Amino acid sequence: METVKNLIFILMSSVLVNNYVLSRFLGICPFLGVSKKLPQAAGMGVSVIFVMFLATLATYPLQHFVLARFGLEYLQTIVFILVIAALVQFVEMLLKKYIPSLHKNLGVYLPLITTNCAVLGVTINNITDGYTFPEAVVSSLGCGLGFLLAMVLFSGVRERIENCDAPECFKGLPVTLVAASIVSLAFFGFTGLAENLFA
Amino acid sequence: MKKETNLSVFLRGLLIENPVFVLVLGTCPTLATTASVVGALAMGLAAAAVLVCSNVAISLLRNLIPSAVRIPCYIVIIAGFVTLVQMLMHAYLPALYELLGIYLALITVNCIILGRAEMFAGKNGVLRSALDGAGMGLGFTLALLAMACVREIFGGGTFWGLEIPFISNYKIEFLTKAPGGFLVFGLLIAAVNAITKCRAIKKKDFGCETCPSAGACAAKPCPAADENLTTKVGMTEKEEKENGNG
Secondary structure (H helix, E strand, O other): OHHHHHHHHHHHHHHHHOOOOOOOOOOHHHHHHOOOOHHHHHHHHHHHHHHHHHHHHHHHHHHHHHHOOOOOHHHHHHHHHHHHHHHHHHHHHHHHHHOHHHHHHHHHHHHHHOOOHHHHHHHHHHHHOOOOHHHHHHHHHHHHHHHHHHHHHHHHHHHHHHHOOOOHHHOOHHHHHHHHHHHHHHHHOOOOHHHHOOO | OHHHHHHHHHHHHHOOOOOOOOOOOOHHHHHHOOOOHHHHHHHHHHHHHHHHHHHHHHHHHOOOOOHHHHHHHHHHHHHHHHHHHHHHHHHHOHHHHHHHOHHHHHHHHOHHHHHHHHHHHOOOOHHHHHHHHHHHHHHHHHHHHHHHHHHHHHHHOEEOOEEOOOHHHHOOHHHHOHHHHHHHHHHHHHHHHHHOOOHHHHOOOOOHHHOOOOOOOOOOOOOOOOHHHHHHHHHHHHHHHHHHHO
């Protein structure tokens, strides 16, 4: 029971309170770049959940059974980014061969995710926060869901911004960032939610 | 004559092609580490060091790396230098190491560094690549400092940890938090736009430039790209020609 509680706590805090995009500033580039239309934003979000999940499955055992055992923790950054890059390539090839319909929808986003800092961020955070394996998996799913939530919400905001009449020098990126600030402010309201969930 | 071109390679990154305010690359550290001036300076200099080293290494190896696997090779080289910087900071500047935390490791996936490797160091000589790295790195540092000054002075009422007499009574604490980061970044880009009369950014709305793998996927159709992609591809070709001629 206690572990389930803990897992729900981790999930809630990574989706809402410590949302990777809006309060930890990870994965800002795709957040700004691919949130113009809802289907693209959702596609990117789903792909990120998928890759974060797989990356955690791959890097967590690697850290504990290979790097930590042989005292190679200092290679963490290099190994993790390589594993993520290889994994993304591998998943893309598998999808292309066996599930072409899914590849058609998600395939285009996969190469972009290799250098998404949110993915590397999740895998490293899972280690530094000292999570157990189930906790790490839940946290990776939570962060992915948080990313999807932020993308989908913001794509709705973006569609309204496209039609608004901003001052000349605010057009494009600046007005989008100001809107992102307001969305981030909304998420700020979740502070303390997870802590008080079981209080 | 040669010297002048080298100088312009160096200066380009500082203002005209400032990686943060004009090219809009490396947004994650720009937002995350600028709550304090110290953090911003440390982040900027660490990234600049990695950028110069990786540019030099990639430029030296550019004829050995097969172009089909160049992106993974670049990433490994960059990750190696990031690990070096991490170890040095952990040993000699532990306080800063704690302050930057995960963002130090995430220099690996900073799009400025991979972007410069792909767009410049892979095609140019060692000296010019080093100068380009130094210019872009300094431009990145200056941009971070500008963000951090606004956020720390008006948000915290301090500068470099020292309290500023009058402003600290009227500080806007929201600026040091996450939403304030987005707001200040937006306002500063708008200010840069206003100064350059919207000329610099108008061509580049959102598209592949803002995506971390811009360099990696230039050949493939990018999901985010509509008309922007063509502008971007056109521009890189132009840039290549200029580099080839110069």
